[in-house]
Amino acid sequence: MITIGLTGSIGMGKSTVLSMFADEGAVVWNADDAVHRLYQRGAAGAKAVGERFPDAIIDGAVDRAVLSRLVLEDACALAELEAIVHPLVSADRAAFLDGAARDGADMAVLDIPLLFEKGSEKFFDAVVVVSAPADVQKARVMARPGMTEKKFRSILMKQTPDAEKRRRADYVIDTGASLDETRRAVRAVVRALKERFGL
Secondary structure, three states: OEEEEEEOOOOOOHHHHHHHHHHOOOEEEEHHHHHHHHOOOOOHHHHHHHHHOHHHEEOOEEOHHHHHHHHOOOHHHHHHHHHHHHHHHHHHHHHHHHHHHHOOOOEEEEEOOOOOOOOHHHHOOEEEEEEOOHHHHHHHHHOOOOOOHHHHHHHHHOOOOHHHHHHHOOEEEEOOOOHHHHHHHHHHHHHHHHHHOOO
């Protein structure tokens, strides 16, 4: 099974590209979806986060907007949150990969926003970076509910610059044009990976 780490900065179109990989037959995993599951009422993440950040728990689940406000400007609090959540996410990812291997999947694509930042690229057969021009990226992000210039800048500061990600990638998919062009780029990467790994 080929394992692909999919990454890119905020607003670059990772979720769209991940769904396109799924359309091409890959099994896919999304880190944000894993966190969402872990933050639901009764889940391990909600319990663990609630012990450290009780104000972020509403009706037994993590309120991500409240949690974001609590940690956004507090580096120590953010580090504590990451120490709680990252091991749970890693376990979810490992369980997904085990299941995909047992099911005989040819290709698994995992959407990991902080792949380079956490040194996770070494765990994958190939790394695909999703990218778009800076103006397109900003327009997408600023259209999100609750987003501010300050929050956008704060998020970017924590992410490896786009140019550096592109340089370190095995493949780059540009999402700055049409969806059809992006889909063609995804198909080209799938073909290249299958040729490279003899599938």
